[in-house]
Amino acid sequence: MSRVVLADFVQLTPDRSFLVTANPYHPRELRVVISGPAPHASDPVETVLTPTRTLVTVQQRDPAISNELTWRDAPANVATINIDARGPAASQPDLYLWNGTVTFAHAPEPGQYRLFASTNISPSMAPVGLVGNRKAGA
Numbered sequence: 382m383s384r385v386v387l388a389d390f391v392q393l394t395p396d397r398s399f400l401v402t403a404n405p406y407h408p409r410e411l412r413v414v415i416s417g418p419a420p421h422a423s424d425p426v427e428t429v430l431t432p433t434r435t436l437v438t439v440q441q442r443d444p445a446i447s448n449e450l451t452w453r454d455a456p457a458n459v460a461t462i463n464i465d466a467r468g469p470a471a472s473q474p475d476l477y478l479w480n481g482t483v484t485f486a487h488a489p490e491p492g493q494y495r496l497f498a499s500t501n502i503s504p505s506m507a508p509v510g511l512v513g514n515r516k517a518g519a
Contacts, residue, residue: 397477399498411483413437413462415498419469419477435479437462438497452495459494460485 397417404410415435439462441455463482470476483496 397500401496408488409485411485411496413479413481413483413496413498415477415479415500416470417477419475435467435498435500437479437481437483439483439485440495440497442493442495452497455494458486 397415400412400414400416402412404412415437439455439460440452441459443451443453461484463484464479465482466478466480468478470478479498485494
């Protein structure tokens with residue numbers, strides 16, 4: 382069994398989940414799954430043209446700040462995020478899925494890093510993914 386860690390509360394959209402699991406055999410690796418109902422527009426064509434964009438970021442505690450604003454984006458050499466799946470689930474098109482792996486360069490110290498995820502919907506937003514960087518999305 383893995384050790385218990387303190388996590389900040391994150392407000393998600395209704396019925397959306399954010400699951401992070403640590404690999405006990407590879408302490409530098411985290412599996413991340415974000416899933417929930419996919420958004421739909423009143424016009425089915427608009428739903429296809431309106432992608433859901435999820436951005437997952439590794440953040441690092443800033444030792445110069447001692448309050449809840451202590452987090453900043455971690456440098457690119459701290460961790461990489463690789464996206465395995467994103468968009469509607471193949472078997473359930475009403476379900477949105479973001480699935481990826483976060484791999485730290487070194488085993489992370491407890492309380493020094495956190496994952497930040499945001500989801501946006503915009504008609505003008507094209508799917509974009511930054512793989513091999515500290516941010517990955519789309």
